[in-house]
Amino acid sequence: MSKIPVYFMPGLAASPAIFERIKLDESIFETHLLEWEIPNPKESLEDYALRIAKKISHENPVLIGVSFGGILVQEISKHIKARKVIIISSVRSNVEFPRRMKIGKTTKAYKLIPMKLILNIENLAKYSFGEKVNKRIKLYEKFLAVRDLNYLQWAVESIILWNRDKIDENVVHIHGDQDDVFPIKYINKCIVVKGGTHIMILNKYKWLNENLPSIILEN
Template identity: 75%
Template structure:
């Protein structure tokens, strides 16, 4: 029996190293890591998703995305016949955004953020991972490798302006009840991970390793 291809997309500014603790049974699954690319001038999220989809070399892949990567894999699913789409620490539509992101969209306040701030790894860690990051900044420096200003400007704008209003009910959503970037009070119909923060891909990896196989295969408890 051929293995199930599982493609993993990291969160905003993160490298695929963020998945280094994710281990799936090798007899059943084959993991493939995706990375962010620098966007083209004035590139739409739709076009970007099409470009990244070209990196998928298998039929019927499982797409798993974290945070902004979760938004991206939902857009990629328009162009690939995915076996399953799973998002972690993300949202399924823009109504699940917290108020501050909705206000940023209305006021265009995000345009006033000088992305040069994020050359500071502590600022970038808090922006990408949430306020609850601890002081292990050398560790975060390893994971947050995409610091190109053009990418950061583009990525922040694509998140805030994401126009999906209708949830795709086929998308499986895994979310921590202590996520401070996308608070769970705004999230509907997800698999809840107790104590999971926005970086639970790092600190709840044991839960994910234990549960992802059954979630992918559709044998998890409802």
């Protein structure tokens, strides 16, 4: 029996190392890690998705994306036939964006985000307060792979301006009830992970390891 190819796409600017604790049975699944690439000037999200889709060498793969990676795998699935699309800590349409993101789109406030500050995590740590924030910053430092200004500006704009306004019911959505980036009150139907935050790929990996296989295999 041939193995089921599973491709993982990390969140915004993150390295595929965020999946290091996710272990699927190697006798059934064959896992592959996708990485962010620097976008071409003025590249649309659709064109970018087509470019990343060309890195997928198996037919009918399972696509799993976290956060912005969840948005991207939905776009990739327009270009290739996927056995299943699973998103974690993400959204299935722009209707599920929190109010601040919708306002950001209308006012173009996202253009004012100081990207250089985001890139310089060490500086961010100096200005952050409390152990919880510093812990999270240490995590980001470990898992932030893309420190490129053009990529960050492109990624933030691609998220805010994402034009999908209808949910694809075939996309499986796994979401934490403590997600502070995409609050669950805006999310339409999902598999809820109790106590799961936006970074639950890192700290709820036991739940994911127990449940992902059956989620992938169910028809």
